Amino acid sequence: MNGALRDGLEGWGMQGTWSAFAVRGFRVVWLAGLLSVAGDQLARVALAILVFERTGSAGLSAATYALSMLPALVSGALLSWLADRFPRRRVLVACDVVRALLVAVMAVPAVPLPLMAALLVLVQLAEAPFSAAQGAVLPELLGGRYEAGQAVQQVTTQLCLVLGFAAAAFVVTGVGAHAALAIDAATFAVSAVLLRTGLGVHPPPSDGVADGVVGGATWWRRSWHQVAAGAVAVRRDRRLTTLVWLGWLALFTVVPEGLAVPFARQVGADGGWVGVLLAAEPAGAVAGALLLRRIARPARVRALGVLAVGTSAPLMAYWAQPGLGAALALLFVSGMCSAYQVTAGATFVQLSPPQVRGRTLGFARTGMVAGQGLGIVLGGLLAQLAGPATAIAAAGTAGALVALAAAAAWARRRPDAVSAALPAEA
Template identity: 30%
Template structure:
């Protein structure tokens, strides 16, 4: 399908893109800097687990409230407040680390506050895009945003590692704090008006309205259930078994090479999707997304590093295409006044399975063997990825061009 040729990086989308690019550049350094700082100070892996959980749990718990709030209030306002708040919490974490006053409860509390803000910011970031570009340009806009995020994920961790080694993790997190504030400045210049009318409903009523829209739309709930199963069998097994099996076969450096190949694949597809328009986004996304099971299947077959890198690259191409197609379909076809509440249910039901997969993969590998578990997870991934194609509305959903 011919891609739109309308200039994209013009106001107001240009300001939003610059804000996201700045924020992503800073945030890409924080996971590495925080992990190395906590481990370097406390020496306890359990402390790091607590800190990471403190960020994720508030996001899951408050996802529905965040979606309802972003549908009820100005999305620009939500992003500005959340950005300034995140700058404050990240700045406080940086100050704690730089002044040598590390305390597990204090750092966990500050990280949890950041997780609360993320629960409100995430839906608004997805929902504001349709206000800034036309329906025909949504896929290109999502591709550009995805490319910025993937580029940050390629460069950010390496930059963070160098900064931690040279100056300490606190400075990397301080840069992240500044990036949030700078992003809030860009977001504050977005148009005041929003096409989503302010709702007078109470938050619980808004959440129920989002649920009604979610459950009554087969293509939405079937895809979300698919993502939930995929996250269960992919995130934990890939993070844990990938590192364990690759290190066991070819050493520690091999895992880094595999991750680099995967990051490169997501970046390449983000660029391709800027020019490639999909007539049937969900059908194409499901078919391409099934390719993302290749790395798990390769692990299960004890593939060497070159083969695993190839599978990781190809799988990332499919994974990136599926993600961009899904975001675009939601933005084009879900009514604007309930979009973010529907996205919140999508996030909650998709991501809630991740901790379960992370907890189950270790015992399963001990009982069955790591390679068998990886192979089984890969097979389930393919079945879950292709399963929604049995739903007619998934197969037939068309891209909206006006």
């Protein structure tokens, strides 16, 4: 990592965070992930524009967005166990190669929309085992630097989202939707090469045989057995259960994202402000992550419940039907508090048994995706009846109440003892 970037991170309160870059494997995984995030931003905008241009239907354009989430409900449950069954580098590279090939086909102008939708589903199916393998390998690479690495990923990913929302539409308009999809395919290909040449094999911690599953079991039975193994591991440890609960609160705070377009129309803002509304929460998350890195880990762990409440509470102000400026401020504050997810996620991974870490991650992420999809659907239905601001306010109120219960549960988990049980920070 160069000195200027390191000094910049330290100057913004990220003391010690740059140490994660001392690990070569982390640099490879970080850069590969960043390439994929940047490419995916282009692809999402490209597909939305492409579908709207071909059909003129806002409903079909929204359905395309839903297709980027729904397959994860299946793959997160049925495919995440691959990260604990095969060498993790092999899983990462295979998923990237599959996605590169599928998106390359999507980039061909002659591909009809139904086939493109089917290919998009397959692309998203490959995301879950990739994320599970990535999440499982990082603790092995970083050890005591793990949360520092998580903070780096959070900040840079959120910055990619902020810049992506602002720039993707201009890029797609400039080069065309199909060219943007080709760029996304290239990012997956480059990521695969980086991981294959720069990352160690990282065999799974078990003997490679699915626990308790006989060799003659069908793939379907084996998959569900692995799903159950992840769920059981979480249920057996109340600390993991509560951390999952804290993570799944995102189902409430994702509602403003799903209602950005109708809310912008409600307050009389033009289409250009939609990207700003979408970028406000990720921008706040970046600021929150930078601030949290100034605080010692025991205090961060203790604060998880309070910050979870703080993520939803600002949305309650939407009951007052705020204007555009106030809404941006509320979303920014909500995003700042949402940075607790970095510490919650890092704590969850470090407490998960290594032999089932991929499966516990798959279980947690599947639930989060399911919750976010449910939140967007219910928020949209309520917005149809009462308006987008009221729907966001209702989601914030419900989220704050559930977060209060989660915060009380976390206090009973003895956060100081949890923090003491984690590997020492480097």
